[in-house]
Amino acid sequence: MKVTQGVTLMADQTSANAYWAANIRIITISLVVWFVCSFGLGIILRPALSGISVGGADLGFWFAQNGSIYVFLILIFAYARRMNKLDREFGVEE
Amino acid sequence: MDQFTLNLIVVGASFALYIGIAIWARAGSTAEFYAAGQGVPPVMNGMATAADWMSAASFISMAGLIAFGGYNNSVFLMGWTGGYVLLALLLAPYLRKFGKFTVPEFIGDRFYSTTARLVAVICLIVISVTYVIGQMVGVGVTFARFLEVSTTTGLLIGSAIVFAYAVFGGMKGITYTQVAQYIVLITAYTIPAIFISLQLTGNFLPQLGLIGSYAPGGGDVAFLDKLDQVVTELGFAAYTADTTNMLNMLLVTLSLMIGTAGLPHVIVRFFTVPKVSDARISAGWALVFIALLYTVAPAVGSMARLNITTTFWPAAVTGSAFDGEALSVEQIQNDPELAWIRNWEKTGLLKYDDKNGDGRIQYISEARLAGPNKASADATKALTDAMTAAGLATEGVDLASPAAVTVNGAVDAALADLQKARADAIAARDAVTFGNKTVGELGFSANELVTVNNDIMVLANPEIAKLPGWVVALVAAGGLAAALSTAAGLLLAISSAISHDLIKGAIKPDISEQGELLWARISMAGAIVLATYLGLNPPGFAAQVVALAFGLAAATIFPALMMGIFSKRINMQGAVLGMLAGLVFTSVYIFLYLGWFFIPGTNMLPNTPAAHWLGISPAGIGPVGALLNFVVAYVVSMMTQAPPRQVVELVESVRIPRGAGKATGH
Known part of the structure; x- marks a missing residue:
């Protein structure tokens, strides 16, 4: 009895670590997108992209004033969706 | 109905709504007080x-x-x-x-x-x-x-x-x-x-x-x-x-x-x-x-930003701001459509001042005028100072003596230089262009829309x-x-x-x-x-x-x-x-x-x-x-x-x- 409990605990621990590692991977990818759309396209790359226009604005300007916000939105909903799936895969959903 | 009554009705109605909700949603426990009982839908x-x-x-x-x-x-x-x-x-x-x-x-x-x-x-x-x-x-x-x-x-x-x-x-x-x-x-x-x-x-x-x-x-x-x-x-x-x-x-x-x-x-x-x-x-x-x-x-x-600018420079709606005149003080004080300027002026968040007394309010960058304005003011001051100093130096001196003649010649030359510097500075100020007109042609040298607080926008x-x-x-x-x-x-x-x-x-x-x-x-x-x-x-x-x-x-x-x-x-x-x-x-x-x-x-x-x-x-x-x-x-x-x-x-x-x-x- 004692032994099986130990095994279950260890299995739980391995599964918990795998779940957390998967979560960290999703977070990292999401944060790269978060950085690129705001700091990247909106600020750092703006001078380099000044030739590309979105309507009457240049691409960097549009990302700084509107575009990055749309990307943030998509990002949060995508993360929530992906995590719900991950929760079910690892059987840790509520 | 006037604007004040309308404001009162709309704001009053919104406040009545908030109070109504307050009476309906009273908190009975610490969980409700701190975290609304954790029952709020996402x-x-x-x-x-x-x-x-x-x-x-x-x-x-x-x-x-x-x-x-x-x-x-x-x-x-x-x-x-x-x-x-x-x-x-x-x-x-x-x-x-x-x-x-x-x-x-x-x-x-x-x-x-x-x-x-x-x-x-x-x-x-x-x-x-x-x-x-x-x-x-x-x-x-x-x-x-x-x-x-x-x-x-x-x-x-x-x-x-x-x-x-x-x-x-x-x-x-x-x-x-x-x-x-x-x-x-x-x-x-x-x-x-x-x-x-x-x-x-x-x-x-x-x-x-x-x-x-x-x-x-x-x-x-x-x-x-x-x-x-x-x-x-x-x-x-x-x-x-x-x-x-x-x-x-x-x-x-x-x-x-x-x-x-x-x-x-x-x-x-x-x-x-x-x-x-x-x-x-x-x-x-x-x-x-x-x-x-x-x-x-x-x-x-x-x-x-565009609307407030074109209010002060009506010609800017279709072309250059300087195709027409700036907004007149008389219009600001009487036009019913410009009541907002008068109302915000009362709060101190918007201020104008007809500095050059031409009856119009020129809204323009003070920063761009500042450099040339300062140069011409400095040049004028240097000239006055030099003239005063020269006046003091000549007192009690025999002006006919050879030394005094030399000094006077030097002073006159220095004064001429300063006068030229001053003229140059004023010309530089007047040559600053807004649109395709020079400051000299426009005839003003200050921003007369003194304050526009961000908060009023x-x-x-x-x-x-x-x-x-x-x-x-x-x-x-x-x-x-x-x-x-x-x-x-x-x-x-x-x-x-x-x-x-x-x-x-x-x-x-x-x-x-x-x-x-x-x-x-x-x-x-x-x-x-x-x-x-x-x-x-x-x-x-x-x-x-x-x-x-x-x-x-x-x-x-x-x-x-x-x-x-x-x-x-x-x-x-x-x-x-x-x-x-x-x-x-x-x-x-x-x-x-x-x-x-x-x-x-x-x-x-x-x-x-x-x-x-x-x-x-x-x-x-x-x-x-x-x-x-x-x-x-x-x-x-x-x-x-x-x-x-x-x-x-x-x-x-x-x-x-x-x-x-x-x-x-x-």
């Missing part, structure tokens, strides 16, 4: 979070900041929305799983230390109190302008309304009122924006209007190009001009983002949803409702665009809704830190639930009185304290929470010293430039880009403080003992969604 929580978050700064000030700062002030748009990504990914779901009521409580439990909890309480109170002052000032300004009462009366009415629903309803009352306030404020913000976008670009959606073409000009020119043409012609920086300090722009944006994610009154909103997955999706819904305002804000700002916007009276009244109600909803959220964060973290957590742990609820209400009432007092006697630094609030949230609370979740190794010593390092470094840096405790004149360095360390402004120092916090916490933790077993188990438990129950008070 979409509704998103809406309440949006109202909680969007303060007088978002509603009243931000579009004005963007209007006059252009692309550079995009930092507010990205910073105040990007923080929600960090909240959803890094904090909200885990803190909901933790299942307690306050931010200091998590820090206290995770770092097994009452000291850590109290340091967090101090940070929370400093952040929330500085923030609430701005809301109270916003309430006072809006009342004074639209309801023709004194600022004091306006503030007292506002405080009484907040008192009614916050003290009795707690988080439950606040949540449902915030939902109503969100609807009022978003309607008030978008309706005038749609009208104005239609007028200027023919686009129904302001987001498309911003990148659309300029309709009154025949539609051949992009709206943003038209705006750039008009403002640069007057000597101002182009609206789309690139930043001159990229490092600072990056850091200010980052500071606002991580500051947002570390603001206690925003974080606690995610304690109110039923499940961990709801906390994630709720951050998304919050951002949907925030984005409705934030994506419209640049259109509101840029269009208001949104509130005056419907009047500048000549929209109907009910729209104006709606904007007044919207401004009040934004300020009151944020004030209520902040007051709740302050009162729960006092009743839950200080009294129950540190002073009297065995207090009964009813006793704690009573203390929560007493501290809420106390916080409202303090906020009202500070609103009546604002320390005169409302703009600066925002830098402090975000900087501190970024440098103290955010790193502590993040390390608490993402590391099992950071211990009590590391967390406490890390938070203190972030707190001291960030506040000292801000105080060095803005004055110790914001007392005017006590700053030790001038607040200018040249004097800033690496060009980092006080508003951008938060991330550096956060980095310091991370480094100190890591190094100290590595040198001291690892956290005990039960803390490691706590961290493991918050990382797994399953098992999130109702929050408990222990």
Whole structure:
């Protein structure tokens, strides 16, 4: 009895670590997108992209004033969706 | 019906609604008072979070900041929305799983230390109190302008309304009122924006209007190009001009983002949803409702900027500002459509002065006129000084002596040089061109629209665009809704830190639930009185304290929470010293430039880009403080003992969604 409990605990621990590692991977990818759309396209790359226009604005300007916000939105909903799936895969959903 | 009666009806109706909700949603338990019984659906929580978050700064000030700062002030748009990504990914779901009521409580439990909890309480109170002052000032300004009462009366009415629903309803009352306030404020913000976008670009959606073409000009020119043409012609920086300090722009944006994610009154909103997955999706819904305002804000700002400029230079509507004359003083004083200028003039937020007495108000860049004006003034002064000196030197000297003749010749030559220098300086001043005319031809050398406060842009916007009276009244109600909803959220964060973290957590742990609820209400009432007092006697630094609030949230609370979740190794010593390092470094840096405790004149360095360390402004120092916090916490933790077993188990438990129950008070 004692032994099986130990095994279950260890299995739980391995599964918990795998779940957390998967979560960290999703977070990292999401944060790269978060950085690129705001700091990247909106600020750092703006001078380099000044030739590309979105309507009457240049691409960097549009990302700084509107575009990055749309990307943030998509990002949060995508993360929530992906995590719900991950929760079910690892059987840790509520 | 006159404008005043309309304002009274619309604002009165919105207030009656808030009171009605307060009576319906009274809180009966501490769980309802602190976390609305954890029964708020995610979409509704998103809406309440949006109202909680969007303060007088978002509603009243931000579009004005963007209007006059252009692309550079995009930092507010990205910073105040990007923080929600960090909240959803890094904090909200885990803190909901933790299942307690306050931010200091998590820090206290995770770092097994009452000291850590109290340091967090101090940070929370400093952040929330500085923030609430701005809301109270916003309430006072809006009342004074639209309801023709004194600022004091306006503030007292506002405080009484907040008192009614916050003290009795707690988080439950606040949540449902915030939902109503969100609807009022978003309607008030978008309706005038749609009208104005239609007028200027023919686009129904302001987001498309911003990148659309300029309709009154025949539609051949992009709206943003038209705006750039008009403002640069007057000597101002182009609206789309690139930043001159990229490092600072990056850091200010980052500071606002991580500051947002570390603001206690925003974080606690995610304690109110039923499940961990709801906390994630709720951050998304919050951002949907925030984005409705934030994506419209640049259109509101840029269009208001064009409208106010063309009001003063009517010819700029179709061509160059200098094709016609500037707006006349007589028109400002008599035209019924320009009543807004007269009304805002009374509040002191807008000032004009016909300096050259030509009966017209020339709105032009003082900065561009300043250099040449100073050169010509300096040259005139040098000439006068030289003539005076020469006059004194010749007294009592025999002018016929050979020495005197030589001296006189030298003096005459020097005078001739100075006269030429003066003439050159004046010619240089007059040669500065605006549009295709020189200053000499235009005949003026000063900006006569002396003050246009950022804060009037949104509130005056419907009047500048000549929209109907009910729209104006709606904007007044919207401004009040934004300020009151944020004030209520902040007051709740302050009162729960006092009743839950200080009294129950540190002073009297065995207090009964009813006793704690009573203390929560007493501290809420106390916080409202303090906020009202500070609103009546604002320390005169409302703009600066925002830098402090975000900087501190970024440098103290955010790193502590993040390390608490993402590391099992950071211990009590590391967390406490890390938070203190972030707190001291960030506040000292801000105080060095803005004055110790914001007392005017006590700053030790001038607040200018040249004097800033690496060009980092006080508003951008938060991330550096956060980095310091991370480094100190890591190094100290590595040198001291690892956290005990039960803390490691706590961290493991918050990382797994399953098992999130109702929050408990222990």
